[in-house]
Amino acid sequence: MLTASTTVTESDRIARAGWREWTALAVLMLPVLLVSVDNTILNFALPAIARDLEPTSAEQLWIIDAYSLVLAGLLVTMGSLGDRVGRRRLLMAGAVGFTAVSVLAVFAPTAGWLIAARAAMGLFGACLMPSTMSLLRSIFPDRDQRRLAVAIWAGMFSAGAALGPIAGGFLIEHLPWQSVFLLAVPVLLVLVVFAPIFVLESRDPRPAPVDPISIALSMLALAPVAFGIKEVAVHGWAGALPIAVGVVFGVLFVRRQLRMAEPMLDMSLFRRSAFTGSLLVNLCSVIALVGFLYFASQHLQLIVGLSPMEAGFALVPGMILSILGGLGVTPIARRFSAAVVVPACLAFALAGYLVVALSGAHDLWLIVLAFALLGAGVGAAETVSGELILAHAPAAKAGAASAVSETAYELGAVLGTSLLGGILTAGYRSTLAVPTGVPAELAAEAHETLAGAMNAADSLGGELGRMLRDAAAAAFDGGVVVTSLIGAGLVVLSGVIAATTLGRRR
Structure with missing residues (x-):
C-alpha cells in the first residue's frame, strides 16, 4: 500500500483515484484559493490603504503588482525546482514562508514596506502554485478524473x-486594512498539517541538473517585461526599454534551452499547438477577468457608494457562476472539441464586457450581470485549456509545464491591473475637468487617482465638493467604457486563438 511518504512516478499510478486522492485535492485547493485571493484582495482594500499610507498612483499599482510580478518571474524556476527536489516538499516550504511574510506585512508603516512584503509573498507564492497543478498530474492519471x-x-x-x-x-469594513494579510495564516496552517498525510510526494525520476544561468535568464526575461508594460501604461513609451531588455533575455533563455542536452524548460512543448494555444487563452482570459475587477471594485465603492462588504457581495454571483461554469463544462468537453467549446464559453465573457461598454457602467445591477457573464465564461474556458496543458506535457515534466501555465495566469494578473488599469488611469486623467475654485493641491490629488479625487471632494465639502465628485465619477466611468471595449477585444482574440489552435479532437 502506498503511504504519504512514498515517492511515486506516473508509471506507478495506474488505478483510478480513490478517497485519499480526492482528499489530497481538497488540501491542494487551499493554496490555490489563497494565492488567487491575494491577486485581487487588495483591490477593495486599496481605498483604505490610499487614505492611510498616501501612496502615489504608481505606488498604488506597485502595491497590487509587486506580488504578481515576482510570482510570474519565478514560476518557471520553481516549477523546475519542484520536479527536481519534490513537488510536495516545495509546496511545504512555500506555505511556511508565505505565512511568515504575511504576518510581516501586517506591520507595514509605509507604501515601500508594503510593496516589499508583497514581493516576498510573490517569492513564496511561486513555490505554491506550480506544485499544486503539477501534483494533479500524478494524483489523477485517469484523464476523466483529472479533467474534473x-x-x-x-x-x-x-x-x-x-x-x-x-x-x-x-x-x-470591520477591521483595519492590515487584517487582509492575516487570511494566509489559518489557511496555510491547515495545509502544513494535512499535506504530509494525504498528498504523495512526486518528482521527475531523471531531473535535469540545476542551471543557475537558465534561472537568472528566466527571471530577467519575465520581470522586466511585466514591469515595462506597467510603466508604459502609467508613464507612456518611456517604459518601453524594460520590455526590450526582457525580450533580449527571453531570446537568450530560449537559445540556451534549445542548446542544452537537459534543459530547465523543454521548449519542444511549445511546438504543440494545443499547449501553446491553451497558454494564450489563459493569458488573455485572466487579463480580462482581473482588469474587470480592478475598475469594478473602485466603481462600486467610490462612485456607487457601497461599503467594502456590500461591494464584495455584489460580485458573489460571478464567483458562483465561475465555479459552476468550470464544473459544468467538464462533461461537454468530452463530447465536443476544445476548438468549439472554448470559444463558445468565451462568448459569455464577451457579453459581460459588452454590457459594461454599452451601458456606461452606471447601474449596479448591470455590473453584477456583467461579472456573472464574465465569470461563467472565463471559468469554463480555463478549465478546458488548463487540462489540455497538463495532457500535452510529459508526466515527469509536469512541474515545468504547470509553471509555464501558472506564469500565464500570473502575467495575466499583472497585465490585467497594469495594462487595463493603466489605460483606465490615463483616460481618467486626460478627461477629468476639475471645477474652478478647487485649490491647486487638491486638484493635483484629484488628478492622481479616483480615491484622491473623492478624498479631495470630502475635504472641500459643499457644492464645490459635489461638483468635483461628479466630475471624477464621469471621467472614471468614461475610462471604464474604453477599457471595457479593450477587454472585449482581448476576449475575442482569445476565442480566435482557441478556435485555430486547440484542434478538432474531443
Missing part, C-alpha cells in the same frame, strides 16, 4: 479572484 480535478482547480482559482474582494470588503 482541473475543473475544480480552475474553479478555485477563478473563485479566489472574486472572493478576494469579498473577503477584503468584509475585513476592511
